[in-house]
Amino acid sequence: MLQYSTWKYVVAALVIALSLLYSLPNIYPQDPAVQIAANRGGVVDDALVLRVRGLLDGAKLPAKQVAIEDGSLLIRTGSADVQTKVADTLRADLGREYTVALSLASTVPDWLLSIGARPMSMGLDLQGGVHFMLEVDKQAAIEKRTNAFAEEITSVLRTGKFAYTSVSRATDGIQVVIKDPQDMAAIRAAITREAPELELSVAGNDPTRLIARVTEAQVKAIMDAAIEQNRTTLDNRINSLGVGEQVIQRQGETRIVVQLPGVQDTAQARNLIGATATLEYRHVIDYGMEAVEAARTGVIPANAKLYYSRDLGADGKRRPILLARRFIVSGDQLVSATSNPDPQGGGPAVQIELNNAGGNRMLAHTRDNVGKLMAAVYIESIPEVRMVDGKEVLTSRVEEEVINAATLQGVFGKNFQTTGLDSQDEAANLARLLRAGSLAAPMVIVEERIIGPSLGAENVERGLTAVFWSFAFVLVFFLVYYKMFGIVTNLALLLNLLMVVAVMSVIGATLTLPGLAGIALTVGMSVDANVLINERIREELRDGNTPLASIANGYEKASGTITDANTTALLAGLAMAVFGSGPIRGFGITLIIGILTSLYTAVSVSRGIATLIYGKRKKLAKISI
Incomplete structure (x- = not known):
């Protein structure tokens, strides 16, 4: 039985x-480690390994192992105290070319990893890490969306060929001044069709002035969308940068909680949260003597903005270039970005796909400017902590440079590619950050806790x-x-x-x-x-x-x-x-x-x-x- x-x-x-x-x-403990990743201008190679070993020997800091793992240099130490001293020593010497961060390195044998056997991940309360409370700038989110509405209204007026004097921001909303009062009804109908969220009214007794206001319901929708986009962007960015088991969730009406287990370096955590990279495409006004003269004298034409190209001139310095103040499209209009070698030249390239609005703007620009130059501007915002009156103040450093200025060979819209990058790794990094998206509104850290x-x-x-x-x-x-x-x-x-x-x-x-x-x-x-x-x-x-x-x-x-x-x-x-x-x-x-x-x-x-x-x-x- x-x-x-x-x-x-x-x-x-x-x-x-x-x-x-x-x-x-799970029986294999993790080693306290210091991870070194290359920024622009830095290279992780055998020379860096020798340099780091020399610095550690000079400071009499023992290390269990110094080796390149997964594209980064990893220094394994025997204790958390040595780990911190190693990080401080290397950070002071390596400078901005490298990012030095504290981490925990696995000691699991390769044969176990090859069959997918990995230790349990531990949360913030067990592994240690950082906790941030972020406040989303409500006014900036509303202002950004209002500016987008102003752009939409301008596009509606141009598409409908309505005569108008100006579209501008005012204290009571977006002010539209038209030339013919008889067009008012048709203009209101066209704007309502494209932007039904706006509340339209004629200003006072002036039949040529139209005020478009953002309603309270729309303000709430803007904030909900901004917080959700910021939360998703943070999640994508931290995932792509290799921090796992993070907690990113909304709290209240304007706040987001971010918890990063295993991250022990506050400055590095801030970089993970705040670092952004995007592209802007602008029309090239001059790439020759006029740009050189503008860089020398500081006198820049009213419709232009001075940039510097990644290419070096005969004097070994970066070449100046004058670009239009108004960009054609930006990273906000990007749908996807992938890094693949250029089919023609074989060099590093990023394939770009834009949304419909961005594709239409690019199509209109290329149609009218075949044979002229268009530049791709790489913009990176890097948070920095500076000491002001003995206190840490979080600021950001923005770096802009022209990575490519090419002649438009034909007409294109939503799909194209950007070249001029230094390496395939940089192309992959740019594509990754572009895919992560941009923040819908700025955020400030209102609370910060570190669990050791x-x-x-x-x-x-x-x-x-x-x-x-x-x-x-x-x-x-x-x-x-x-x-x-x-x-x-x-x-x-x-x-x-x-x-x-x-x-x-x-x-x-x-x-x-x-x-x-x-x-x-x-x-x-x-x-x-x-x-x-x-x-x-x-x-x-x-x-x-x-x-x-x-x-x-x-x-x-x-x-x-x-x-x-x-x-x-x-x-x-x-x-x-x-x-x-x-x-x-x-x-x-x-x-x-x-x-x-x-x-x-x-x-x-x-x-x-x-x-x-x-x-x-x-x-x-x-x-x-």
């Missing part, structure tokens, strides 16, 4: 083996201690109270914990303090399931059934009750994982994984173990329970 199929034993053996294998990376790795280590130690002692108490209780079946139960509980760790490692779940609490809770729920089975077996024995029949009936009759009880808890965990965020979501994910594994270990695996012990005995007088 007590049977367990061979295929179930095979499945259980595979589950145990895979659980052991994919849990193994020592606090995280203390949290990990306490959490693991709590889980360990909860397990130890349960194991001892079962050994004393259920005897042989206590051993069966303990083996099932240990396998349950092993499976939870393995599954969380495989799916890339983030372990937090609430997650540790969830693991402790699943231990309790798994205990409940085993208690139900063991007590059911005792009840069958008291009713006079044989030991083998009691074991079989105990598992079969208790399985339904266990499944029903765990299903309700599973639904609660699912709701927390889907609708919750932060700690609630982490708790829900851990709870779901623990419930599913405990169902398998308590009902199936423990029965297999009991069958191995008692199943081959045809005559069994009693069992130890």
Whole structure:
């Protein structure tokens, strides 16, 4: 009567083996490390390795390893104190050509990584990191959208060939001054068609002045859209820059919370949040003597703006170039950007796709300017921390340079490519930042907290201690109270914990303090399931059934009750994982994984173990329970 199929034993053996294998990376600790990445002008190569080793030897700072890994230079250290000293020493010497940041380096063997076995990710409360509260500039978001509305109104007037004097910003909205009052009705209808969000009214008794206002409902919609775009942009940017397990969520009407586990360098975290890169395409006014003279004298034509090209002149200096003040299209109108070698020259290039509005503007410009020059301007905004009156002040440094000035060979619109980049890595970096998008409105840091790795280590130690002692108490209780079946139960509980760790490692779940609490809770729920089975077996024995029949009936009759009880808890965990965020979501994910594994270990695996012990005995007088 007590049977367990061979295929179930095979499945259980595979589950145990895979659980052991994919849990193994969690026993390898991470090394405190310093990561060096090249900015524009910097190169990560063997010369940099020798230079860094010389600096460390000069400062008498020991390093476990200095090597190039995944395109960056990684210096592994033996402690957090040495890590900080190494970062300070290198940052002072390497300057702006390189970004020096604190990190944690994996020590998991390559053979484990090759099969996808990785350690569990740890959250901010365990691993340490930074927490930012960002305030979105409401006025700037509204002003940016209002300027876009003004552009749309101007486009409507030009497309409809309406005679007008000006379209300008005013205190009460966007002021449109037309020449013929008889066009007012047609203009209002055209603007309403293109921008129905605007509230239109004639100013006073002047039939030639139209005021377009942004309604309160539209202001709320603008802020909602700005915060969502900023949140998405931050998420894309941080993902693309290699910081995982981040928490980026809205809080209140104008704020965004950003948590970056594992990032210990505040300045580096600010760079991750605030650094932006974009392109602008502008018409070239002059790339010769007029530009050189403007750079020498400082006298620039009213319709032009002075830039400097990446190309060097005969004197070895960057060449000046005069571009139109008004850009043709910018990164805000970009749909996608990919980096591929130029099909013709083979050099680095970025393929650009614009939205309809940007494509129409580019089409109109190229149609009228075939044979003339158009320039691509690379703009990078880099946050910097400066000391002002003894206090840290966050500012930004904007770098602009012309990376390409080419003759328009034909007419094109939405799709084209930009060349003139230094390397394929720079092309990939530009495409990545362009895809991440731009912020809809500026943000300021209103709150900043740093959780050091020592606090995280203390949290990990306490959490693991709590889980360990909860397990130890349960194991001892079962050994004393259920005897042989206590051993069966303990083996099932240990396998349950092993499976939870393995599954969380495989799916890339983030372990937090609430997650540790969830693991402790699943231990309790798994205990409940085993208690139900063991007590059911005792009840069958008291009713006079044989030991083998009691074991079989105990598992079969208790399985339904266990499944029903765990299903309700599973639904609660699912709701927390889907609708919750932060700690609630982490708790829900851990709870779901623990419930599913405990169902398998308590009902199936423990029965297999009991069958191995008692199943081959045809005559069994009693069992130890």
